[in-house]
Amino acid sequence: MGYFAAFLHMLDVEKNKDVLPRHIQYLDELDAKGKIFARGPFTDKSGGLVVYVADSFEEANALALKDPHVVEESRELEMKEWKILVKD
Known part of the structure; x- marks a missing residue:
């Protein structure tokens, strides 16, 4: 098991408003299955982050x-594996 950061860079602010409810519903479903570690928007409104x-x-x-923001091209996806560092 690993953690993977999906940076969702804003492409279209107006389209984003329309897609946002479907994006949240999609993530809620994955969250219920234990597939989401963290998620949320950036405070500068440049997009958001989902850690799978x-x-x-x-x-x-x-x-x-499969995220509606990616499918409907309101945001651009950038994926990276994320290593959590734990203090000893």
């Missing part, structure tokens, strides 16, 4: 590519 919990980069990327 998945067995592989490919699985996390597939989930992120």
